Amino acid sequence: MVLLNLSFIINRLANKLMVDVPYQWLHWSRQQPRKFICLQANQTGSERLATELAQVLFGYFQSQNDSFAQLSSQAPAPVHAVFWQNSPLLADKSVTSLPDDVLTLLERKLLSKDRQTPTLAGGELNGDEFRIRVINAQQYRSQLGQENRLLVIDARQGFNPDAIAALSGTIIGGGVVVVIIDTQITADSISLTHFIGGIENRSNCLALNLTSANEKSEWLAPLTRMLTFHDVASDLRSLPDLSDGAVNQAQQEVVAGIVKVASGKRDRPMVLTADRGRGKTTALALASRYYLQQHSTSAQLIKIVITAPTPQAVATYFRHLQDSEGWQVNGLAAQFAGHQVKFMPLEQLIEEKQDCHLLLVDEAAGIPIPQLLSLSKQYHRLVFASTVHGYEGAGRGFTHKFLPYLRATYPGTRLAQLREPVRWSVNDELEQLLFERFFLNASLAELPSVASLPITAQQLRYRWGHGRDLLDDEQLFSQVIALLVSAHYQTKPSDLKLILDDPNLVLGLQFSELSTAEQQAERSDTTGNNHLLVGVVLLLFEGGLAPELVEKISRGERRIPGHFTPQSLLTQANADWAFAYTYGRIVRIAVHPDLQNQGLGQQLLSASEQYAIERDINGLSTSFGVNSTLFNFWYQAGFQIARLGFSRDKASGEHSVLMLKALTPGLRSQAKRLQQQWRENLPGYLSDEFKTLPASLMAMMLSASSDQQNLGVAGERDIDADNLQQLQRFIDGSRQYSYCVPALHKLLMSLAKNDYSYVKNIASQDEPERHPHSLLLAKVLQKVSVTELVKRGGVSGQKALLQQLKDATRALLSQQTY
Structure with missing residues (x-):
């Protein structure tokens, strides 16, 4: 533990008046429950919905501000809000809002200058108190690391679990999440129905069907009751006063660990992981503040650099520095006693090595693996901080790929984790809802100690079906997701939507049968059926589209979801015959980590092949970020190269390869010819598009x-x-x-x-x-x-x-x- 020196304690006491307000706001707000509202609506009545919703939200935040002002006699933080919708029109960056859309109308209502209501503190809550940002599609990742009090999601164009999970993590205690969904989409989407089903019996979560209410807006009364603010008993005079400004003991220990990276031996990086709202970015700021204040009289210029996938992700970091006495903060740069803290883009850090005492990498799971590797090789005092739920960008590649490399390369790597929430209270209902319905906390069950190893082919059993079949067995469903998470860095909450909603997706479950003695010794297992779940495969059936649709795809006029293999072959490999065949694309395959290298994966592929043959499927396919280990696995299973993508995957840094295994004579001859064509054309690309492809891997593919x-x-x-x-x-x-x-x-x-x-x-x-x-x-x-x-x-x-x-x-x- 790093002990604070006397000068810093004096500085903190002198600084107390300045930090009191944000410090009090943090502790006060985190005690207030977060609210989750799900509104089922149709595409009409947007004006009325926006008007009445704005009125309720306005009153709620006004009461919240009044309550805090009574306790502290200070103004609270502005109502930072983010509005997200999955509209294809907003993909055009020149379009910032949609006319007559509920989010656009709601934004106008909340920002209206002529609406002013006196507050108990003598101020006014009006449009100036709201800071609203409208984003769409993949822009939700730009909010990671930020703090908001209001989130409104228009999901009537499509349900996106990744966006809901990520953006909800930015909402602080006392904040509100409103999700607007379409009634018809709800009826057609099992995943959405499954999600809404978790709202019931949660006191701070509410689901309302606006279409079933009459013209008198019967939904308004329960909504108003839910958003009537009731202050949780708070005493701002008895706040914890940890010496470095930390919120709790765990955060204080992390701060000390970060300082040790800066002041201790080189090449001993620290990795800080935490669920959303645990204060990891705050810990980075507190450590930076303490380290520079500790060296305030040093004649040597000290420079701390922070980076992240986007500049917005470090806004909270610089806000904490700005609230400290003696700090001059200008945008994404700060100074204290002549020492420097600044944000730098990843590309600049990699291309121009910086002379810095400490490099902080926030939201690290949102950074492509190759860039993380470059940073780890160039800089000697590093702290990586991130969540690891799969929606960040590089997904779980941070834990599956980068972290093992870091620990192997730098044995002194230190791991730290923050578990207690900082942005909201313990046992927060919104977090529980997201974790439960999106399986964000799914973990692998330990194998029974009596299980026979190795597992023989005679012990294996297979079960095929659709994702919806698992809804009645939550324990098994959780184990399926946990297996997929353990094996695939790209696994994310939206995979649950694919599993539950796509009728062409089939799950293959691989079980190992327990013997009678094992059943008696082990009373409980992962399925409750005296079988152990050891493997999972997701098989998506593709092809079989109408000729007129295929023609539009060929001309580049259409792109049909769920038919990756034939579309890729047609448009990128010039295979005009692609849609003449049907395919079973292996989207995911996973084997329990403790049972790998026993041939279970190959046996699961064999079972998938037999299942496809029985359904007259012409061939199997797979696409993945290629490396020597994965290529060898699929090659040994009889798959052939169909195409190799020119660009590298942003998450893994690997080229994507498409491989086929023909199951019928017709496709077999086409696949062979396609591989021959790929090999003949390869020399023309090796010195350009594939110049960065590992030569050892290229040798395997050539052979x-x-x-x-x-x-x-x-x-x-x-x-x-x-x-x-x-x-x-x-x-x-x-x-x-x-x-x-x-x-x-x-x-x-x-x-x-x-x-x-x-x-x-x-x-x-x-x-x-x-x-x-x-x-x-x-x-x-x-x-x-x-x-x-x-x-x-x-x-x-x-x-x-x-x-x-x-x-x-x-x-x-x-x-x-x-």
């Missing part, structure tokens, strides 16, 4: 996609005697590299299926890109510069690199027989 099986027939490799002679002379140094490039190119492009084990072993090494074979492929096929390869290979210079290339050529020739 796997070859039509040739036999190593021993030189003619099949397109390597003649002249080519072999050039290669030998390159090895012995009698020919310069440049004169041998054509022969080297042929050698690498002739990788055959029997080379697969050789190149896979290279890719499985700790640093496969440093292997001579990877350097050779990167130089010859991807045209990577000598400077970059010297750095990548960790060699002393060009001469040493050349020797590595020669060694790789010799090894490959000895591996292959001519």
